[in-house]
Amino acid sequence: MRYLLAILCLVSLLVSLGAPGEVAAQPGNGDVQRFLETQPGPLKQLREDGRTAASIIESAAFYYGLSPQIHLALLETTAGLLSQTDPGDEALQSPFGHTGPLGFAAQIDWATRELRAGLGPYSRPPTLRFTDGVTLTLTLDQSPEGVAVQRFLANGRTSTEWRAAVERFGEVFAAYFANQLVQIDPSRPPGENLPTPTESTRYGFLLQPWPAGTRVEHLAYFDHVYPTVDTGLPGNGYVVNYLGQGGVQYDGHDGHDYHFPDQPIGTPILAAASGIAYARTHRGNGVVILHDHGYETVYWHLDGFAEIFAGLIDRNTGVPVRAGDFIGTSGRSGFVRGTPHLHFEVRRYGRQVDPYGWYGPGPDPCSAYAGCLPSVWLWHASLIGTYNFTPPDLRSAVPQPTQATHAQHGPPATVTLNPPADLLFAASFDGHIVQEVGRGFAATSGTARFEQGRGSDQALLLNRFELDYPTEGNLNLAQGTMSLWVNVPDSYPQGTIPRHYLLATSANPGAAPVYPGTLALRRDQVGPEGGPAWVFWTTADDEASRDLLAAPDTLAPGWHHLAITWDAATGSKALYLDGTLAAATTGITLPTEVGSRLHIGRFTNGGGPSNMILDELQIFDHAMEAEAIERMATALPEDRTMPVVLTERTIRLDTNALAADGGIVAVQLGLNDQLEDPQPYYDAYRWTLEAEPGLHELSVRYTDRLNRTTIVTRTVLIEAENRDRIWLPLIVW
Known part of the structure; x- marks a missing residue:
C-alpha cells in the first residue's frame, strides 16, 4: 500500500x-x-x-x-x-x-x-x-x-x-x-515485465537482409516513443530503443539503419523472408515485401533494383521472392540521414513494429501510439550468435552503452562555471562526447575511440563512429566562429569520396549536387588548385550561392588549429590555419537555414573515416577578429586542475549529461558536500552562493531514469563575500 x-x-x-x-x-x-x-x-x-x-x-x-x-x-x-x-x-x-x-x-x-x-x-x-x-x-x-x-x-x-x-x-x-496507482518502474532489468514466450513462438521468421559475412554497423534504431517518420509528424524529443536505452539515433525513426563499411553503396540486399515483392521509387528506391500473417518488410535507400523487377518498378505488380533472394543494392537514394545505408522496416497490418521486440521496462510504449503494435522478437533462431540477432535474455549480459563514461555506474556528465557570454557550444572530447557548453544532447552510432589529446586529456578519433549535436541554440547563422584543434595524420585513408569532413550540417542532405542550406568544413584530396586543400563550404538556397572557400593544405602531421568565421550581413567568410588568415571572401549569400544536427567527422551523405583526431571544438555567436583567433591558436591547453576563481556572487553553470538508458531526470547542486534539493534537468542554471572567501568544492549530481548517479566536482576560489544561497534554472520557453 x-x-x-x-x-x-x-x-x-x-x-x-x-x-x-x-x-x-x-x-x-x-x-x-x-x-x-x-x-x-x-x-x-x-x-x-x-x-x-x-x-x-x-x-x-x-x-x-x-x-x-x-x-x-x-x-x-x-x-x-x-x-x-x-x-x-x-x-x-x-x-x-x-x-x-x-x-x-x-x-x-x-x-x-x-x-x-x-x-x-x-x-x-x-x-x-x-x-x-x-x-x-x-x-x-x-x-x-x-x-x-x-x-x-x-x-x-x-x-x-x-x-x-x-x-x-x-x-x-x-x-x-480509487487511490490505486499503476507503477512504472524503469529500474527493472530488461525483459522482466515481458511474458515468457513458448518455444514455438519465441523466435521469428526474418533472416538477415544481407549476405553472410558482410560487415555491418547499426546506425539507427526503432524509436519506441514514438516512430513518426512515415507520418511526417515531428518527434517528441524522447528516443528509446528496444532495450529501453536512450541517447541513440534518432527521434521518430520507424525502422533500423544498417551501414556497410566495406561497400556502402552496392552491397547486395536480400529478402528477409518469402513473400510478394514490389519495387517503388517514392522518396528513393525501395522494395516492400508482403508476407503471411499481415507482415511486410521495407528496404529503403537502395542504389538499384534486382533484375527481377525489370519493367515492374512502380507498376504495383508483385514479384514472388524467397527468403535470401537478391532484391537490390545498398545506396543513398531518397532522403538519407547520415551515410549510405539500408533502412529496414517491419510493419504488421499496416502498423509499425520493431523486429527486435521490446526488452525495456514495462509494456512497449509504442503500443500507445496509433501507428504501432506491440513489438516481439522477429529474427529467426538460426541467426542466434551472429551480428546482433541474439535475443537479449539469451546473451550473457545485455550490451553496455557504447558511449564512454566518466563514472562506472552513472551517466557521462560535465559542468562548466561562468562560460564566456559569447560561447554557444564547446566540446573537449575528454574521453566522452558530452559537451561542456551547449544545449541538447549528442546522438551517436557505433563505438567512440579516443586518443591522446592536445594536452593531458583525450580527444576524439574521427573514424566510422557517428556523432552529431543539435544546431538549435548552438549555432548562429547570422554570424559566428567555429574553432577546433585537429591532429593531422601522416596519411589519409582512401574512400569512395575524395574528401574528409571535420564537421557539416545540411538542411537538404539528399539534394545532390547542390545541397541547399549547407555549412561544412572539410579536407579535399584535390582542391581548386589541383592539390590537397582545406575547404569551407556554404550553400544558401540555390546553386548560384554555392561557395567553396579553399586554402592549400600545407599542414604537417601533428596538432593544428583551424577556424572559420562568417557574417551574413556582409556576405563574408574566412578560413584560418594555425591562427593565420588563409582564405577570405565577401559578397556571397550565406545559408539562412541548415540541418537540425551538426555532424562531426562526416557529411550527412557520406565520407569515409579520416584518421584525424579532434579536440576542443568551440562555436561562438559572432565573427571573431583575426587577433582573437590568433590568441586561441597560440593558447596553451587549459589546466583543469586549477581552481575556478569567482569574483561575483552569482555564477552561471552550464550542465550537460547523457544517459544511455533514457534521460537525466534530476540535478542537485552542492557546495562542500551539502547538496540542495533535486530539481529538473536543464542546460544551465544561475546560482548565488553563500560561502566564506577561500577554496570550496562545488558539485553537481546527475540522476538518470534508472536512478544511477554521477557527481561532477570543480574546485572554486571565492574572492568575494557571498551571502544568500539560491539557484534558478535558465529556462527558455
Whole structure:
C-alpha cells in the first residue's frame, strides 16, 4: 500500500495510493486514450502538432518512469480537464498555470520533469517556498509521489492556494482512481515485465537482409516513443530503443539503419523472408515485401533494383521472392540521414513494429501510439550468435552503452562555471562526447575511440563512429566562429569520396549536387588548385550561392588549429590555419537555414573515416577578429586542475549529461558536500552562493531514469563575500 501524505502546516491530510477499490479504468501506458474516452472533458479530442493528448501524456510519463494517473489527476485538479466539457483555451494552453511554458505538450513536459525530480534522491527533507513568503519543510516519511506532487503544486501558489490544491488532488485521485496507482518502474532489468514466450513462438521468421559475412554497423534504431517518420509528424524529443536505452539515433525513426563499411553503396540486399515483392521509387528506391500473417518488410535507400523487377518498378505488380533472394543494392537514394545505408522496416497490418521486440521496462510504449503494435522478437533462431540477432535474455549480459563514461555506474556528465557570454557550444572530447557548453544532447552510432589529446586529456578519433549535436541554440547563422584543434595524420585513408569532413550540417542532405542550406568544413584530396586543400563550404538556397572557400593544405602531421568565421550581413567568410588568415571572401549569400544536427567527422551523405583526431571544438555567436583567433591558436591547453576563481556572487553553470538508458531526470547542486534539493534537468542554471572567501568544492549530481548517479566536482576560489544561497534554472520557453 502506497500513501500520499500532504503536510498542511500543522494538519496532516492522508491520501492513500494503492488502497483497494473499484475503478472503471486504470490508465497505464497504452490506456490513457481509453480512459479519456470515458470522460466528458476535451482531452479525448485534443491534438497538438498531430499528436493526441493521450500520446503526449504517455510518452512523457513512460520516459520519466511515472504513472500517467498522476498527470491526469493533476490536469483535473488544476484545470478541470477531465470533468469540464468546455474549460476554455487558457486551461488547455496552460493547465498547470502560467509559471510553466505555454502549450499543452510543453506544460506536460514541464510538469513531468518537475514531478520526476521531486521523487529524489534527497539529502535532507525538501523545503517549499510559496509566493506569500511562507516556507514549509516536507517529511520524507511518505511516498515519493506524495513529495513530488506537493512540490509541483507549490509552483506559483501561496500557501493557502497550495493547501487547497493538495486537498483537491487527494479528492480527485480517490474519485477517479480509487487511490490505486499503476507503477512504472524503469529500474527493472530488461525483459522482466515481458511474458515468457513458448518455444514455438519465441523466435521469428526474418533472416538477415544481407549476405553472410558482410560487415555491418547499426546506425539507427526503432524509436519506441514514438516512430513518426512515415507520418511526417515531428518527434517528441524522447528516443528509446528496444532495450529501453536512450541517447541513440534518432527521434521518430520507424525502422533500423544498417551501414556497410566495406561497400556502402552496392552491397547486395536480400529478402528477409518469402513473400510478394514490389519495387517503388517514392522518396528513393525501395522494395516492400508482403508476407503471411499481415507482415511486410521495407528496404529503403537502395542504389538499384534486382533484375527481377525489370519493367515492374512502380507498376504495383508483385514479384514472388524467397527468403535470401537478391532484391537490390545498398545506396543513398531518397532522403538519407547520415551515410549510405539500408533502412529496414517491419510493419504488421499496416502498423509499425520493431523486429527486435521490446526488452525495456514495462509494456512497449509504442503500443500507445496509433501507428504501432506491440513489438516481439522477429529474427529467426538460426541467426542466434551472429551480428546482433541474439535475443537479449539469451546473451550473457545485455550490451553496455557504447558511449564512454566518466563514472562506472552513472551517466557521462560535465559542468562548466561562468562560460564566456559569447560561447554557444564547446566540446573537449575528454574521453566522452558530452559537451561542456551547449544545449541538447549528442546522438551517436557505433563505438567512440579516443586518443591522446592536445594536452593531458583525450580527444576524439574521427573514424566510422557517428556523432552529431543539435544546431538549435548552438549555432548562429547570422554570424559566428567555429574553432577546433585537429591532429593531422601522416596519411589519409582512401574512400569512395575524395574528401574528409571535420564537421557539416545540411538542411537538404539528399539534394545532390547542390545541397541547399549547407555549412561544412572539410579536407579535399584535390582542391581548386589541383592539390590537397582545406575547404569551407556554404550553400544558401540555390546553386548560384554555392561557395567553396579553399586554402592549400600545407599542414604537417601533428596538432593544428583551424577556424572559420562568417557574417551574413556582409556576405563574408574566412578560413584560418594555425591562427593565420588563409582564405577570405565577401559578397556571397550565406545559408539562412541548415540541418537540425551538426555532424562531426562526416557529411550527412557520406565520407569515409579520416584518421584525424579532434579536440576542443568551440562555436561562438559572432565573427571573431583575426587577433582573437590568433590568441586561441597560440593558447596553451587549459589546466583543469586549477581552481575556478569567482569574483561575483552569482555564477552561471552550464550542465550537460547523457544517459544511455533514457534521460537525466534530476540535478542537485552542492557546495562542500551539502547538496540542495533535486530539481529538473536543464542546460544551465544561475546560482548565488553563500560561502566564506577561500577554496570550496562545488558539485553537481546527475540522476538518470534508472536512478544511477554521477557527481561532477570543480574546485572554486571565492574572492568575494557571498551571502544568500539560491539557484534558478535558465529556462527558455
